[in-house]
Amino acid sequence: MSGPLGDGSDHKRSDLDARSRSVIGCVRDRLEGPNTIGDSPAFWVGFAVAVAALAVYPFTTDPYTIIQSSRYLALSFLALSLCFIWGYAGVLSFGQVAFFGIAAYAFGIIGINLSSTVGVGVAVVGAVLAGTLSAALLGYFMFYGGVRETYVTIMTLVVTLVLNTFMAQTAGSEWAVGAAQLGGFNGMTDIPSLTVGVGETALVVEGVGLYYALLVALVAAYLGLRVLVNGQFGMTMVAVREDEARTTTFGYDVPFVKLVVFTIGGALAAVGGVFYASWGNYIDPSVFGIAFAALPVVWVSVGGRESLLGAIGATLAIERMRTGLSSGIGPIGSEWALVIVGGLLLCVILFLPAGVAPRLDDLTGELREKRAERSQSTATTEEPAE
Amino acid sequence: MSTPRDINVRQKPAVAATGGATSTVLATKQLTKNFGGLTAVDSVDFSVKEGEVRCLIGPNGAGKSTLLELITGQLSPSEGEIYFDGTDLTEMDTHDRIDTGISVKFQSPHVYENLSVEENLQVPLQRTDRDAGKVSEETLDRIALSDEREEPASDLSHGEKQRLEIGMAVTLDPTLMLLDEPVAGMSVDETADVAALIRSLHDDGMTFLVVEHDMDFVRQISDRVTVLNQGEIFREGPIAEIEADEDVRRIYLGENA
Numbered sequence: 205m206s207g208p209l210g211d212g213s214d215h216k217r218s219d220l221d222a223r224s225r226s227v228i229g230c231v232r233d234r235l236e237g238p239n240t241i242g243d244s245p246a247f248w249v250g251f252a253v254a255v256a257a258l259a260v261y262p263f264t265t266d267p268y269t270i271i272q273s274s275r276y277l278a279l280s281f282l283a284l285s286l287c288f289i290w291g292y293a294g295v296l297s298f299g300q301v302a303f304f305g306i307a308a309y310a311f312g313i314i315g316i317n318l319s320s321t322v323g324v325g326v327a328v329v330g331a332v333l334a335g336t337l338s339a340a341l342l343g344y345f346m347f348y349g350g351v352r353e354t355y356v357t358i359m360t361l362v363v364t365l366v367l368n369t370f371m372a373q374t375a376g377s378e379w380a381v382g383a384a385q386l387g388g389f390n391g392m393t394d395i396p397s398l399t400v401g402v403g404e405t406a407l408v409v410e411g412v413g414l415y416y417a418l419l420v421a422l423v424a425a426y427l428g429l430r431v432l433v434n435g436q437f438g439m440t441m442v443a444v445r446e447d448e449a450r451t452t453t454f455g456y457d458v459p460f461v462k463l464v465v466f467t468i469g470g471a472l473a474a475v476g477g478v479f480y481a482s483w484g485n486y487i488d489p490s491v492f493g494i495a496f497a498a499l500p501v502v503w504v505s506v507g508g509r510e511s512l513l514g515a516i517g518a519t520l521a522i523e524r525m526r527t528g529l530s531s532g533i534g535p536i537g538s539e540w541a542l543v544i545v546g547g548l549l550l551c552v553i554l555f556l557p558a559g560v561a562p563r564l565d566d567l568t569g570e571l572r573e574k575r576a577e578r579s580q581s582t583a584t585t586e587e588p589a590e
Numbered sequence: 591m592s593t594p595r596d597i598n599v600r601q602k603p604a605v606a607a608t609g610g611a612t613s614t615v616l617a618t619k620q621l622t623k624n625f626g627g628l629t630a631v632d633s634v635d636f637s638v639k640e641g642e643v644r645c646l647i648g649p650n651g652a653g654k655s656t657l658l659e660l661i662t663g664q665l666s667p668s669e670g671e672i673y674f675d676g677t678d679l680t681e682m683d684t685h686d687r688i689d690t691g692i693s694v695k696f697q698s699p700h701v702y703e704n705l706s707v708e709e710n711l712q713v714p715l716q717r718t719d720r721d722a723g724k725v726s727e728e729t730l731d732r733i734a735l736s737d738e739r740e741e742p743a744s745d746l747s748h749g750e751k752q753r754l755e756i757g758m759a760v761t762l763d764p765t766l767m768l769l770d771e772p773v774a775g776m777s778v779d780e781t782a783d784v785a786a787l788i789r790s791l792h793d794d795g796m797t798f799l800v801v802e803h804d805m806d807f808v809r810q811i812s813d814r815v816t817v818l819n820q821g822e823i824f825r826e827g828p829i830a831e832i833e834a835d836e837d838v839r840r841i842y843l844g845e846n847a
Contacts, residue, residue: 238705238706238709436716439709439712439713439716440713440716442702442705443702443705443713446702446703446704446705447700447702449664449696449700450696450700450701450702451713452684452685452688453662453684453685453688453693453694453696453759454688454713454714454717454758454762455685455686455688455689455714455717455762456685456717457683457685458685
């Protein structure tokens with residue numbers, strides 16, 4: 205299971221080199237394991253290149269595109285959250301957008317009422333807590349109430365749609381929390397942007413700054429989740445996904461495990477919601493709508509349920525495509541965007557049931573094997589010549 | 591409190607093993623389970639002593655599996671109590687009962703099909719503070735699956751899956767091991783392997799309660815046999831005595847005396 209760096213058979217390396225290698229080996233041991241694909245040095249090189257490419261992206265394009273890209277990165281948290289609970293613990297939630305939306309509204313309400321740079325910090329913490337605790341509360345009633353499998357999916361969707369209906373009717377001026385007008389169907393406006401620092405010197409995080417903040421946060425969340433799913437807790441999640449009854453008879457408290465997983469998923473979605481609300485300075489009830497609720501399921505299905513990186517990649521690609529379609533390409537108008545996304549989902553379910561990323565991993569694995577075979581056969585033929 | 595000498599379930603069993611083979615590890619007291627109008631387990635007073643291999647036999651519908659599920663907590667009793675090592679299990683959740691030192695293996699194989707053999711062992715092992723590498727190695731050796739450690743469990747044969755599952759339950763180092771028909775659907779050779787496995791674990795001091803139909807297998811492993819019929823204890827005693835009993839032969843072994 206440990207990476208090829210762990211064998212340390214090469215005695216020619218200097219001590220320093222060996223030590224730095226062993227540090228890398230140690231880090232890789234924690235990041236790699238049976239529960240993630242992409243455990244090769246080639247993968248990490250590719251990963252570093254991709255992150256670097258995203259980091260230099262703002263220098264190659266216009267500010268508008270960067271603002272659009274920030275939106276995709278914020279939505280990627282939603283994809284990570286669903287991938288984590290569905291792919292690893294087998295809990296298919298149709299309502300991750302609920303915790304995303306609750307955090308977004310909470311950020312707006314707290315941020316508008318405490319209109320100061322300190323207030324934004326409080327709003328971030330408060331909003332993430334609101335999303336996380338909502339997930340914990342719903343999770344508690346579901347998992348300790350014996351709600352399982354498809355019923356979890358239905359229940360989470362119903363909760364989301366109830367929030368949609370509720371928020372859509374908050375149009376009147378009586379629907380305000382302090383200075384924050386909920387705004388009904390038109391949504392809540394004037395939500396503050398994120399800021400760093402306090403008082404006069406505070407820096408507003410927007411535009412390219414927000415893009416980098418999102419990129420750093422997303423990479424951190426991804427690596428953190430990799431450590432989590434490849435550790436003991438990851439094994440526990442997979443055991444619960446594979447066979448709940450058996451896992452119980454090894455002494456695991458299955459409802460509790462699911463509650464923890466669901467709460468972590470809620471926290472991830474909430475972080476995305478905070479970024480999303482501060483990105484657009486705006487949130488409206490369509491965040492709880494069925495069209496938006498379906499998107500995370502599409503991203504994660506297409507990217508691969510058991511691939512955190514696949515889920516992020518699919519989110520970026522599909523959302524980029526949707527933006528392109530909604531501005532209309534040739535005769536294809538914006539109204540076709542969701543139809544095409546739906547068609548993509550059908551194709552993936554039919555032809556790549558595990559998703560794109562696991563299939564890519566299979567293909568590169570086969571390629572590696574073939575290359576290894578070939579190099580082996582050339583090595584044996586060349587040997588006599590030496 | 592004196593250690594109960596014989597089957598004595600009127601009293602709470604003595605705490606832990608002080609005197610060896612004579613202390614009771616598991617005791618049920620007037621245990622009853624009704625399913626609607628059907629009484630599957632009827633006022634059963636039953637006990638297992640430390641270090642014995644007890645087999646539970648009886649005709650279909652006698653209540654054997656129900657009794658096992660009451661002990662593991664998958665079913666809750668309509669009436670009565672269950673004590674294990676002096677602890678009252680009656681109101682406990684399944685996962686808490688496991689922590690008191692009970693391990694269970696279901697009738698049909700329930701391994702994690704998509705995980706490797708080694709990972710299958712890792713799931714129960716990571717809950718203990720035992721040396722995972724060492725115990726895993728020993729267990730693989732014991733269940734004769736060392737060469738298959740990297741293989742997904744879905745590639746194993748039926749008999750291998752059953753052995754793996756016993757191995758998984760054993761890694762928890764339980765005081766009492768509950769097995770529900772561990773050799774169902776196995777060949778004669780596979781059955782002998784499982785019997786040898788149980789005997790070797792028994793030699794190490796593990797207590798077993800085994801629900802089983804296969805009388806050849808029962809003969810290979812058991813110290814005492816309990817016969818259940820229509821939810822009640824019908825007979826209890828050494829295997830030879832039970833097999834010679836005319837009433838048992840009539841109700842269970844299907845012979846007309």
